[in-house]
Structures are given as C-alpha cells and as structure tokens.
Amino acid sequence: MPTLERQQSANKVSLFAAQTQQNLQQVDRSLLSRKIIIIPALLFLLSLLGSIYALYRLYQANNLTQRLLIEKETLRQRDEMDAQFERARAVQQENEQNQAAILRLLDELEHVADGDLTVSATVSEDITGAIADSVNYAIDQLRHLVQAINRTAFTVAESSSHTQLNVTELAQASELQSQKIGDVSSAINDMVLSIKQVSSNASQSTSVAERSVEIAHNGAQVVQRSINGMSTIREQIQETSKRIKRLGESSQEIGEIVGLISDIADQTNILALNAAIQASMAGEAGRGFAVVADEVQRLAERSANATKQIDTLVKTIQADTNEAVMSMESTTAEVVQGAKLAADAGEALKEVQTVSNSLASLIQEISNEAKAQASSAGHISQTMGVIQEITSKTTAGTRATVRSVGQLNEMAASLQKSVSGFKLEQDPTGDKG
Known part of the structure; x- marks a missing residue:
C-alpha cells in the first residue's frame, strides 16, 4: 500500500513537472512576444518553485529509487529551463540591438524633419541598414529637387523682372501711339470737311458754266453779262485753286503724320519682338506671355500695313x-481768254460757248475728283479708326501682360520662400546646393 501511494506521489510529481513545463513554455512565448526584460527572473522563480515542490514530494515519498527519479526529472527540467533562459536572453539582446539601431536612425532623421538636408543616415548591418540606405537615397533626391526649385525660381524671377520692364515700356509706347492716332484722325476729319467744301464749290462752278453757255446763246446783248459771269467764275476758280492748294498742304501734313505712325508701329514691333524673346527665355512659365507678345507683334504689323496704305x-x-491745281490754272487762263474774245466781238460767242462747254466739263471733273477725294478721305478716316481700335487693344493687352508678369514674379518669390526652410550644402560658386 505504501508503494502504491509512493507511485501515485511520483506520478503527481511528474504531472506537476509537466504542467510546470507547459506553463513555463506559455509564459516564455507570452513574455518573449512582448519583449519584457523580466523574462529571466520569472523563469528562475518558476524553476525554483518547481524544485522546492519536487523536493517536498520527494521527502514525503521517502523512497530512494523514487527520490532518484524525481531528482533526475528535476535536473532535466532545470537544464531545460536554463536553455530557455539562454534563448530568452539572446532574444532580449537582439531586441535591445534592434531598438538601439532604430533609435539611432530616428535621431539622425530628426534633423531631416527640421529641413536639414546635409545629414545622412548610418548604413550598417543592423535591421535598419536597408532602411537607412533608402532614406539616404530619398534625402539625396529631395536635395536635388530643392536645388532645382531654387535655381528655377531665381531664373523665373529674374526673367519676369526684365519682361515686366519691357512690357511697361511697350504699354507706354502704345498709349503714346493712341494719342498720336487720335490727333491724325482729327486732322483727317478736318480734311474731309475741306474736300466736301471743294466739291460743293465745284458744283456751283458747274452751274455757273452752264449759265455761261446759256448766255452765249442769247447773243451779243448778253456778252457783257457773260464777261461778268466769267469774271465770277475766274474768282471762284482761283478760290477753289487756293483751297485745293491748302488741301495739298494738308495732304503733306498727313504724310508726315503717317510717317510718325509708321515709326511708332516699327517701335511697337521691336518691343513685341523683345517681349517674345524674354518670354522664350522664361520657358514653360512664359508660354502665355509669348502668345500675348505674338498678338502684339501682329497688331504692330497690321498698323504698319495700314500706315502704308494711308501713305x-x-x-x-x-x-x-x-x-x-494745274487744271484750275489752265481753266482760269481759258476763262480770261474767253472774256477777251467776248469783249472783242459777238462773233466770238461760239468760241465762248465752246470754252464754256470746256469749262463745264473741267468743273465737272473737278467735282468728280473732289467727290473721289472725299470718299478716299472717308476711307482714311475709317482706317484710322481701325488703327486706333487696334492700338487700344494693344494697350489693354500690354497692361494685362504687365499684370500677368507681376503675378509670375510673385509666384517665383513664393516658390523661393517655400524652399527657403531647407538647409543645403554650399557649392564652390556660393549658391546653395
């Protein structure tokens, strides 16, 4: 009976040892997964408790053979616990190394978070080695990107400043051109009124010539009246000649004004070309401004063509x-000759009639020419209106361009400010990089 009890006690000891081992394994897995430093202490405490309990059961059994078995089992469990302790310590050491490597990498990346792109992560054989290599590549790419943004923003700011100056000069030239065109339009309107007056006088001269023909048919009694009428015609022709001469002088002034407009158009064309060059230097950012400069150049070319037509x-x-004028002078001479012939004799009435007919024809031609000149002057006035409208559009376009270039300059400054917080290495030329 005592042997049976000792056997049962030994079985209980074995069962307790197995449960203790299972509990130790569970505790080992749980504590290792959490990476807690107290793993060795818990293992040692559990091992000590198991040993004490085994000795207690061995003391109760009071059997040498059973005691040896228990001691052997206890030693085996202790060896197994020691092995688990060594594994736990190795895992703990590896975790500590990984934690130290991660903390070192975080310390190095803290400067990058503050905008310092001159630092680099340490590449080692630790778990963070591959991460550090990737981080260094990303920092290098970010450094090159910031350098490119700095250079591009500086170039855009410098180009936009020059372009803004040129476009401002172009806007001032366009406004001056608009004022000059307004003066020319006013002069042309005055010329149109003068030509209409000439046409009216020519029509009146035609009526007088027809009256002279009628007087010539009435006979010698109306010779004196014919002479008076011819004198009147001569005076009117002289007055008409004077007005036509003034018309020639006005035409000369128009020619000078047209030359001035042509010079302004050439200057506008040159300014538009300079603006297009500046826009091409700005690259993609200046594409919209290049379209405006091209439109300004086309408007200047149209202005030049219009001035050529006016000239x-x-x-x-x-x-x-x-x-x-030559015709009027010739007509005047013929009228004088006709008056002399009428005064000499009534037989010259036929010749007077012929001269009167010639005079009527010439006056009709003068009237037709005056009407043609009035039509041409009206066309010139319309052309000047078109030129003035084009110039107004050019002025509005250049003002819009000035605003666009100003916005581009502000964008470049904002771009430079956005990357100014990054710290870069200094290159030999003194620029950041």
Missing part, C-alpha cells in the same frame, strides 16, 4: 490735287 492714299491725293 499711298495721301500720295494719290497729293497727285490729284496737283493735277486739279
């Missing part, structure tokens, strides 16, 4: 005016 029309008016 041609003015030359035509001058030529026609000279011919009209």
Whole structure:
C-alpha cells in the first residue's frame, strides 16, 4: 500500500513537472512576444518553485529509487529551463540591438524633419541598414529637387523682372501711339470737311458754266453779262485753286503724320519682338506671355500695313490735287481768254460757248475728283479708326501682360520662400546646393 501511494506521489510529481513545463513554455512565448526584460527572473522563480515542490514530494515519498527519479526529472527540467533562459536572453539582446539601431536612425532623421538636408543616415548591418540606405537615397533626391526649385525660381524671377520692364515700356509706347492716332484722325476729319467744301464749290462752278453757255446763246446783248459771269467764275476758280492748294498742304501734313505712325508701329514691333524673346527665355512659365507678345507683334504689323496704305492714299491725293491745281490754272487762263474774245466781238460767242462747254466739263471733273477725294478721305478716316481700335487693344493687352508678369514674379518669390526652410550644402560658386 505504501508503494502504491509512493507511485501515485511520483506520478503527481511528474504531472506537476509537466504542467510546470507547459506553463513555463506559455509564459516564455507570452513574455518573449512582448519583449519584457523580466523574462529571466520569472523563469528562475518558476524553476525554483518547481524544485522546492519536487523536493517536498520527494521527502514525503521517502523512497530512494523514487527520490532518484524525481531528482533526475528535476535536473532535466532545470537544464531545460536554463536553455530557455539562454534563448530568452539572446532574444532580449537582439531586441535591445534592434531598438538601439532604430533609435539611432530616428535621431539622425530628426534633423531631416527640421529641413536639414546635409545629414545622412548610418548604413550598417543592423535591421535598419536597408532602411537607412533608402532614406539616404530619398534625402539625396529631395536635395536635388530643392536645388532645382531654387535655381528655377531665381531664373523665373529674374526673367519676369526684365519682361515686366519691357512690357511697361511697350504699354507706354502704345498709349503714346493712341494719342498720336487720335490727333491724325482729327486732322483727317478736318480734311474731309475741306474736300466736301471743294466739291460743293465745284458744283456751283458747274452751274455757273452752264449759265455761261446759256448766255452765249442769247447773243451779243448778253456778252457783257457773260464777261461778268466769267469774271465770277475766274474768282471762284482761283478760290477753289487756293483751297485745293491748302488741301495739298494738308495732304503733306498727313504724310508726315503717317510717317510718325509708321515709326511708332516699327517701335511697337521691336518691343513685341523683345517681349517674345524674354518670354522664350522664361520657358514653360512664359508660354502665355509669348502668345500675348505674338498678338502684339501682329497688331504692330497690321498698323504698319495700314500706315502704308494711308501713305499711298495721301500720295494719290497729293497727285490729284496737283493735277486739279494745274487744271484750275489752265481753266482760269481759258476763262480770261474767253472774256477777251467776248469783249472783242459777238462773233466770238461760239468760241465762248465752246470754252464754256470746256469749262463745264473741267468743273465737272473737278467735282468728280473732289467727290473721289472725299470718299478716299472717308476711307482714311475709317482706317484710322481701325488703327486706333487696334492700338487700344494693344494697350489693354500690354497692361494685362504687365499684370500677368507681376503675378509670375510673385509666384517665383513664393516658390523661393517655400524652399527657403531647407538647409543645403554650399557649392564652390556660393549658391546653395
């Protein structure tokens, strides 16, 4: 019976040892997963409790063989616990090394978070080695990106400043051109009124010439009246000649004004070309401004073409005016000759009639020429209106361009400010990089 009890006690000791081992394994897995430093202390405490309990049961058994078995089992469990303790200590040491490597990497990256791109992470054989290498590559790429942004922002700011100055000068030139065109339009309107007056006088001269023909048919009794009428015609022709001469002088002034407009158009074209060059230097950021500069250049070319047309029309008016003056002078001479013939004898009435017919024809031509000149002057006035409208659009476009360039300059300054917080290495030229 005592043997059976000792056997049962030994079985209980073995069962307790197995449970203790299982509990130790569970505790080992739980504590290792949490990476707690007290693993060795718990293992040692549990091992000590198991040993004490085994000795207590061995003392109760009072059996040498059973005691040896218990001691052997106890030693085996103790060896196994020692092995687990060594594994736990190795895991703890590895965790401590990994934790130290992670803390070192975080300390190095703290400067990067503050904008310092001159630092680099330490590449080692630890668990953070590959991460440090990737971080160094990212820092290097970020450093190059910040340097490129700095250079681009500086270039854009410098180019936009020059462009803004050129466009401002272009806007001032456009405003001056608009004022000059307004003066020319006013002069052309005055010229149109003068030409209409010439046409009206020519129509009146035609009526007088027809009256002279009628008087010539009435006979010698109306010779004196014919002479008076011719004198009146001569005076009117002289007055018409004076007005036509004044028209020629006005045409000369128009030619000078047209030359001034042509110079302004050339200057506008040059300024537009300079603006296009500056826009091309700005690259992608200046593409919108290049379109505006191209539109300004086309407007300047249209202005130049319009001034050429005006110059041609003015030359035509001058030529026609000279011919009209010559015709008027010739007509005056013929009227004087006709008056002399009428005074000499009534037999010269036929010749007077012929001269009167010629005079009527010439006056009709003068009237037609005056009407043509009035039409040409009206066309010139319309052309000047178109030029003035184009110039107004050019001025508005240049002002919009000035605002756009100002916004571009502000964007470049904002871009420089956005990357100014990064710390970069200094290159030999003195620029950040």
